[in-house]
Amino acid sequence: MKKILIVGGVAGGASAATRLRRLSEEDNIIMFEKGPHVSFSNCALPYHLSGLIDEADKLVLMSPEKFKAQYNIEARVNSEVVSIDRKNKEIEVKNYLTGEIYKESYDKLILSPGAKPIVPNIKGLDKVNVFTIRNVVDIDKLNRFVKELNAKDIAVIGGGFIGVEAAENLREAGYNVSLIEAMNQILKPFDYDMVQILHKEMYDKGINLIVGDKVENFEENKVVLSSGKKVNAKAVVMAIGVSPEITLAKEAELEIGVTGAIKVDSNYKTSDDDIYAVGDAIEVYNALTHSMTKLSLAGPALKQARSVADHINGKKGINKGYIGSSAIKVFDYNAASTGLNEGLIKALDMNINYDIVRLITNDKVGIMPDAKPLHFKLIFEVPTGKVLGAQAIGLGDVAKRVDVIATIIKLGGTVEDLKDLELCYAPPYSTAKDVVNYAGYIASNILSGDFKQVNVDKVRELVESNAYIVDVREVREFENGHIKGAKNIPLSELRERVNEIPKDIPVYLHCRTGQRSYNATLALQNLGYKNIYNITGSFLGLSFYEYYNDVTTNRESIVNKYNFR
Numbered sequence: 260m261k262k263i264l265i266v267g268g269v270a271g272g273a274s275a276a277t278r279l280r281r282l283s284e285e286d287n288i289i290m291f292e293k294g295p296h297v298s299f300s301n302c303a304l305p306y307h308l309s310g311l312i313d314e315a316d317k318l319v320l321m322s323p324e325k326f327k328a329q330y331n332i333e334a335r336v337n338s339e340v341v342s343i344d345r346k347n348k349e350i351e352v353k354n355y356l357t358g359e360i361y362k363e364s365y366d367k368l369i370l371s372p373g374a375k376p377i378v379p380n381i382k383g384l385d386k387v388n389v390f391t392i393r394n395v396v397d398i399d400k401l402n403r404f405v406k407e408l409n410a411k412d413i414a415v416i417g418g419g420f421i422g423v424e425a426a427e428n429l430r431e432a433g434y435n436v437s438l439i440e441a442m443n444q445i446l447k448p449f450d451y452d453m454v455q456i457l458h459k460e461m462y463d464k465g466i467n468l469i470v471g472d473k474v475e476n477f478e479e480n481k482v483v484l485s486s487g488k489k490v491n492a493k494a495v496v497m498a499i500g501v502s503p504e505i506t507l508a509k510e511a512e513l514e515i516g517v518t519g520a521i522k523v524d525s526n527y528k529t530s531d532d533d534i535y536a537v538g539d540a541i542e543v544y545n546a547l548t549h550s551m552t553k554l555s556l557a558g559p560a561l562k563q564a565r566s567v568a569d570h571i572n573g574k575k576g577i578n579k580g581y582i583g584s585s586a587i588k589v590f591d592y593n594a595a596s597t598g599l600n601e602g603l604i605k606a607l608d609m610n611i612n613y614d615i616v617r618l619i620t621n622d623k624v625g626i627m628p629d630a631k632p633l634h635f636k637l638i639f640e641v642p643t644g645k646v647l648g649a650q651a652i653g654l655g656d657v658a659k660r661v662d663v664i665a666t667i668i669k670l671g672g673t674v675e676d677l678k679d680l681e682l683c684y685a686p687p688y689s690t691a692k693d694v695v696n697y698a699g700y701i702a703s704n705i706l707s708g709d710f711k712q713v714n715v716d717k718v719r720e721l722v723e724s725n726a727y728i729v730d731v732r733e734v735r736e737f738e739n740g741h742i743k744g745a746k747n748i749p750l751s752e753l754r755e756r757v758n759e760i761p762k763d764i765p766v767y768l769h770c771r772t773g774q775r776s777y778n779a780t781l782a783l784q785n786l787g788y789k790n791i792y793n794i795t796g797s798f799l800g801l802s803f804y805e806y807y808n809d810v811t812t813n814r815e816s817i818v819n820k821y822n823f824r
């Protein structure tokens with residue numbers, strides 16, 4: 260019989276405990292949680308603010324009593340592990356209810372203490388009501404405060420997943436919400452060109468979204484920004500990020516890694532043979548950047564916990580590293596991403612030769628009444644075609660598409676594999692050739708040099724430099740909104756009007772989504788044109804890309820009317 264102690268009773272801790280029990284009936288498993296709840300749904304916390312999850316108690320998935328009855332696992336809540344004595348293989352525990360401090364010995368110790376919200380010491384912090392969101396107690400406190408005080412103005416600081424979800428749910432509950440992000444965009448797993456869709460959605464749904472402006476200090480119920488702007492806030496939700504809980508590990512002189520999180524080997528063993536660590540507190544190997552990274556995601560924490568339980572029981576597995584896959588709902592939109600994005604490649608100054616596919620297809624057969632555009636971006640290596648990452652945003656099912664790409668990346672697949680994938684199809688679910696297949700076709704065409712492209716983020720420059728842009732949509736579509744200065748030659752008239760298109764300068768083609776202009780690009784190339792570019796994302800992508808900055812910065816729009824459908 261082994262005695263296994265676990266620090267932290269939520270995602271990683273509870274998963275490790277139950278897997279340990281499944282592998283051995285006789286081990287003595289004790290889980291310590293400093294908060295009052297074990298095994299709650301961290302990821303669902305923000306949805307209590309909108310009332311989607313109406314009672315805070317529903318966020319708690321298991322009780323200590325159930326752990327005992329169903330798994331014979333002892334879950335001690337309100338019990339903080341305050342130190343580790345590695346030499347004597349003992350921990351010291353403080354019981355918050357009784358004040359008692361006691362020791363418990365172990366054969367194996369698993370650390371899954373998570374990460375804590377960062378609250379920087381900004382001037383005037385005491386002049387506002389600050390909240391963070393980590394557990395059920397936090398969300399209950401915030402929810403009660405805003406309801407009881409009838410606090411209408413709320414500022415959320417930080418545009419990461421937690422900040423965006425908190426802002427959305429508070430807005431859904433009817434509050435005036437400002438979301439303040441210091442960088443020029445929210446949600447870094449999405450590239451700047453893609454995230455504009457989500458910026459627009461937040462703006463349209465009434466969030467006062469402020470990007471590229473930093474909190475300078477606080478005044479009485481006000482957030483003061485670097486720009487001088489002042490934002491009213493009866494409550495301030497601080498969501499600028501989390502930092503791994505490493506105090507215990509550090510004091511026990513376990514090795515800390517380059518990122519500041521606990522260093523573990525491929526079996527999640529720390530620098531002590533009898534101590535493992537998992538979840539938000541550790542650093543992991545990113546199989547795409549080939550560097551260590553912190554990954555605050557539930558899926559990886561659970562996988563790691565399972566691996567640790569397996570390793571303790573003599574089962575071996577392979578650690579293939581991580582690529583980072585995530586999804587988020589932003590009001591009516593769904594968004595998902597996996598692997599590398601352009602922003603990360605640039606931020607890490609990675610020496611990768613890559614190209615992108617940016618396309619918009621219907622998420623289901625076009626004649627289905629609820630078919631909606633699906634915005635998709637694929638990143639692949641040149642010339643190998645190795646798939647490196649993808650992002651998808653739309654009103655329908657995007658996570659499924661990104662999950663397919665995540666699987667391809669994990670299996671080391673290429674764009675040729677995307678072409679070959681046989682995916683489920685019926686009109687209510689997708690198109691016979693799914694966006695994932697299309698992305699493979701286009702990437703393959705790019706790799707064989709069949710055509711040249713520019714992304715929507717280059718169009719403003721083109722318009723401002725009077726580039727020759729041809730809109731190949733039908734006249735009626737053109738009249739309903741177009742790029743200023745663009746010439747309209749519908750694809751259906753292209754061949755008879757080809758002489759209107761100059762041969763000696765670059766010509767940029769677009770349609771609504773890029774499909775018809777791709778056909779036009781090939782037609783012109785076959786007619787001897789050498790300098791033709793397809794504008795990927797085309798008018799729909801461009802409208803989404805330009806809108807938020809147009810309306811919030813008062814700059815002149817490059818389109819005379821947007822099209823978002």
Ligand SMILES: Cc1cc2nc3c(=O)[nH]c(=O)nc-3n(C[C@H](O)[C@H](O)[C@H](O)COP(=O)(O)OP(=O)(O)OC[C@H]3O[C@@H](n4cnc5c(N)ncnc54)[C@H](O)[C@@H]3O)c2cc1C
Nearest residue numbers: 267269270271293301302339340372373538539555556557
């Ligand atoms: C609001 C929110 C939304 C999220 N949404 C998503 C999502 O949609 N998708 C996703 O993949 N991930 C999401 N996450 C992240 C995900 O919840 C974490 O990655 C995951 O919970 C990490 O698991 P963990 O076991 O490392 O830490 P946790 O689940 O946080 O558990 C750690 C526990 O350890 C306890 N503890 C710490 N120190 C001690 C100690 N010394 N003694 C005793 N107990 C201790 C803490 O009180 C804490 O309860 C979200 C997180 C939050 C906060």
